[in-house]
Structure formats: C-alpha cells, structure tokens
Amino acid sequence: MSTQTTTEIPEAAAVPPPGAAPAKKVPQGHRRLLTRRDRLTLGLMATLPTILHVALVWVTALASIALAFTTWNGIGFDSIQWVGLQNFKELFTNNPQFWPAVEHNVIWFVALILVPTPLGLFLAVQLDKKIRFSRVYQTAFFLPVVMSMAVIGFVWQLVYNPDTGLINSIIGANKPGHYIDWIGDPDLNLWAVLVAASWRHTGYMMILYLAGLKGVDPSLREASALDGAGEWQTFKNVIFPTLRPTNTIVLVVTIIEALRCFDLVYVFNGGAQGTELLSILVTSNIIGESSRIGYGSAIAVVLLLISLVVIIPYLVSTFRKERRA
C-alpha cells in the first residue's frame, strides 16, 4: 500500500503546471489568490482523499458485490468460481440464521428509536434548564458514548453472567433450577443486549438534542411564555418543531447504528441464537481458516441493499427540499 501512495505523490505534484495554463485566461485578481504552492496543497488535498475513497470504498464495495455471485475459499484467484444467484438462493432458503438476523436488525432499530431516543431528548431538555451540576450530569450520561462498543459488551457481559453476574447474584437466580440465562436464552438475550446498547445510545442522543436545543432562539421561549403557554405546551408546539434538523440527524444516526451494530454483540455472546445479526453473519462466514468469501459477500450485499433502501429515500427528500428552498 505505502509504495502505491508514494508513487502517487509526484504525479499529483506534477498537476499544477498544466492547471496554470488555463488560469492565464482568468482575470488577474484570481491568479494572485492562488500561488503555485496553494495549488499543490489543494491538489494533494483533493487527490489523496479521492484515491483513498475510491480504493477503500468503491473498489472494495464493487469487489464485494462481484464476489457475492461467486464461490471462493480465499486461496488463489483461480479458485474463484462463478455461481450466479446460488449464494442468495442458499441464503434465503437454507440458512437458519439469516431471517432471524434481518429481524433482529429491524428490532434493534425500532428499539433504539422507541426507548433511548425519547429518553435522550428528555435528559437533554432537563439539562438545558441550567440546573445545578448540569456539566456533571452531562459528562456522566455521555461517558458510555466515549467507551468503545467492545468494552461495553465486555462490561455488560459481566453484569449478565449467569453464575457470577451482578443481576443474577442480586435476584438469586444463579442456583440450579432457577437460572436466568441472560446471555444464552434466545427469548432474553436480544433484550439484554439492547439494554446495553440503549444505555450508550441515550447519551449519544442526549448530546445531539442538547446541541439542537442550544440553537433554539431564546426569544421563541419568551414569546410563548408571554402568550401564556405552559412548559409542556411550549415544548410541544414551539421547541420540538424547531428541532426538526436535529431529528433528521438522530434518525440517520440511529439507522446507521442499527445496521452496523456488531462489536457489542460479538463480544457479548458472539451472535448466538437470539442475537444473530447480519454483520455478525458476514464476519463469521468471511473471517476464518477456510473462509466462505462468496457467501459472506452475499450477506454483505443484502446488508448494503437494506441500507440503500433506507438511505436513498432520505437523500431524495432532503435534496428535493433543498432545491425547493
């Protein structure tokens, strides 16, 4: 990789001279604004990210889509075999983990929208009232967001441990016959892990809403107070509608969180029955000794399609609104 990038730099450096030629036709004032060095810097700033973006995002994504129609064990390029739609057929009809995984990804999203998001909004509104120790509370609620998901998974896995975990020890559910298997029971473990995810997500939402609330014009509050609106009415009719841009960000962030959730569950129980997720299926099929790269790529493509279905309508509506404005 490194050799590729270094050979790229001289080429980028060679860009400015040809760029300088048309610049002569541009009015004088313009020419003075950009020195040769500026152009070089700008050129580099544009080239390097583009190269990295194309190589790391587009090339890999397209390669992954192409591989989804093949079977490949990762040993030598000549062992790639074209199999058409067979991976997808296998996935949709034969894989006992696939549909539960799709379902869990959806539940994940719905749960994050229903619980931690309103909770984060609530906390943000309270903290926005300039109560005492506001900073301390802010820090406390935001702290989980700073921690890596893997660490959160590890910590909660200790809390839920059936034998020595905090919960079972307190409620006495760690004796034979009374076990509550928070980690392994497929009826419980998704909710258990969602508590951990919500714990982190609440802080995240709180910060987003807090930033949104700080941007609300104080005169709006004054005006509604003068009009005799109560606190709840002010919030419902005045403040919340002005938070619209924040709400869209929150929605997008939550969708992304729901689709990419991986590390927390992977550490928590490795995606055992009840907590299967698409991202975990991709990993367990691709990483390993005799990897099923084609099959894993097919799952990744499904994940990509789901993301597109969610993201494209959002982008279309945003652009439409911008154009109208």
Added chain:
Amino acid sequence: MHLSPSGLSVPGPSRRTLLRGVGGAAALGAGIPLLSACGGSGTAADPKTVTLGSKASDPVPKKAFADIYAAYKKKSGITVDVNTKDSNTFQEQINSYLQGTPDDVFTWFAGYRMQFFAAKGLATPIDDVWKTIGGNFPEAMHKLSKGEDGKYYFVPLYTYPWAIFYRKSVFKQYGYEVPTTWDEFIALCKQMQKDKLVPIAFGDKDAWPALGTFDQINFRKNGYDFHVDLMAGKASWTDAKVRAVFDLWTEILPYHQDGAVGRTWQDAAQTLVSKKAGMYLLGTFVAQQFTNKADLEDLDFFAFPEIDPSYGQDTVEAPTDGFMMSKSPKNKSGSVKLLEYLGSPAAEEIYLKSDPSVVAASTKADTSSYSPLQKKAYEMISGAKSLTQFMDRDSRPDFTSTVMQPALQKFIRNPKGVDSLLSSIERQKKTIFASS
C-alpha cells in the same frame, strides 16, 4: 493556506486534479491484489537460520517452545527465528499467511485442518523427515500426520485427551463408582441429582464445547469409521444413526448444568473446582482452572462410558498440535533438520517440562516426570485403537463454525426439534462440501 477573500471560490486545479486522482486510484485499484502478506520473515536464505511462524502466544506454551528452539541452537548451531502471533489471529489469517510469504516452518494442528492446506499445495511433503523420526511415533500418529495423498505433512509434538473429569474426594464422599457403561452413567447422574450436585458441568458460550459432547456420543454409539465419514461430509446427517446420537444426548441433557449457552467453559470448570458439580467433559486443559495444588491433585478423569459394546471405549479424542513446512521454504535443508529435531523425544521432553498440561506425541519420550494425570492421559492415548482430533479439526472449519456450532447451541436450548435441525444441517452441509 491563504483564505481567499472571496470565501468559497477555490478554482483552478481542483477538477483536473480530481480526474487525475481518479486515474491514479484506478491504477491503485489494479494493484489491489495485495492479499496481506503477513509473514514477517524478511531475512533471505541464510543457511544458519530457519524462520518459524508460531501461534503459541500464551506465556506458558511460548516459553516451552522457546526452550526447544534454544536447545536446538545449542545442538546444531542453527538459529530458529520465531515470529509469534496471537493464536486466534494466527488461525484466522492462516489462509493469507500461507499464500503470502510464510515462514519456513509453522505451528499447526493435525487432522483435516492440516490435510486441507496440504491438498491446496500450501505445504511441503516431508516424507524424508519421517524416514528419520517414524520410529518415534505410534501408528495412530503416523495416520494423523498424513495428507489425503498419503504423504506426510506434519510433525506432531504434543497431544491431550478429552475425558470426563471428576473430583476423587467427591466420589469418595458419596461413594460413587466410575461408570463404564451408559446405564451406569445415567444411574450416577440420577444419584448426583439426588445428592444436590449438578451431575454434569457444562458451558457452551464459546460454542465449541458442545462439539466435544457430540463427538464422544457419536463414536461410542456409531464407531470411529462412521464418525470419520460423517465429519468428512460423506455420511448423511439425516441418517438414523445420527438421530440416535441426539436421542442419547437428549437423555443426558437434563443432567447438564442449566443455562449452558451463556456460560464460558472456565465458569463451568469453576463449579467442578468448588465441588458443586460432579463431572465435566472437557480436554485436560481443564486443569488450568485448578490453581490450588491440593485441588489439582484431587482431579481425576475417566473415559466416556461405553454405549455400543462392539466399539467399547476404543476411540479417544486427542487433539494433536505440531509443525508443518510451508510451500517453498527459503532454507529447506535447515527446515528438514529442524523438523527432525522437533520430532525427537528430546524436543518433546523439553516442551513438557514447561507445559505439564499435555503429553508427548512420541512413545519414546520419557514419562517418568509425568504427573499422575499426565500418566493416565498418556496411557489412555497410547491404548487407543483410533484417535480423533475434535470436530472442528476433523471436519471443514467453515462447516463446524457456521453450521454446527449454532445448530448444537440450538439443540442444547431446545432438544425437541432434532429432525428439522438435522435436515437443515444436512442441506447446509451439502452446499459447503460441494464447494472446493
């Protein structure tokens, strides 16, 4: 950077550069087939150095291996340049590692996991090494070291058996006898339950321990040959014989510790340490959890009870670790010499001095310093008619990790839907084994 007064207008090179950038990226894209060459050995063919890729990252085995290489250097003057990686990472990257610039010699497992890479041409056959070391090993080890083509590819170093572990003091206290048949085993489980013990400790959070239980019941019930066929994808999972295994398993499942899917094997072992559980089926590495010396001396084990008298207890599950030579070693003659040494009883004795949880693969190695547990393990393995490696070493790792592990976790949670579970396994098995 000067900020232009006109704010956003940054004209000139940007578009052109962008196009160049795209061109450059295309060039880079063409160079992408850089399947990470994670072999670390930069030194060129130096006749006095052999490079060795090791997965022994835990402190105890790491030191044990280092002692062997030090002794080898003293003996032959050849330096072993070790490149140790985290054992999980090593296993996950083995594919790209062997295709890139692997070390001359690398640590690996016997069984299907070895044969797979041998068949792909990623290892060098070492028949010449076995001409020298062949006499050191019992017949079962010869069989384990051969690829599908009948050539040798592997030098075994140590091995350890899977068995049912128990506390001698607990058995004495309640007057239990070691069960040798299935009926005795069931009766013992019932008795333990009456005595308020967890009959069989069990933790399957890591998803592999259940594979071991299946292996034991299967080769006791259906014999070694059927087990091998099933693992190799030849026999069918919907066969009535497999169904019978799950029926037997369902019979003992109620005597297993509750909530197994949420428990690690270490936590399950702790219930044996604290004498809350009566028995535990695992490899001898369970001894690692017995940190108190008196507890360790109290630990004992017996072979999984007989189910079908025509097979008795003739098969032992004994995963074996050792060494292989990569496809084009830089120092081949040095590697051959090193492997010859690694296959000698002397090397095994050095290893066991530092890691007493396993036994030597060679029958020539000195057993006088063995602990009683090691002696028993050694007798069990050397007395076996056939040796198996463990499901994830005897079968395709992709099959065991993506199909069997979740399927068996499901079975443990709910033993009722066996038939649909087995037909699902069989369907998925067909696709996986059909791909090369």
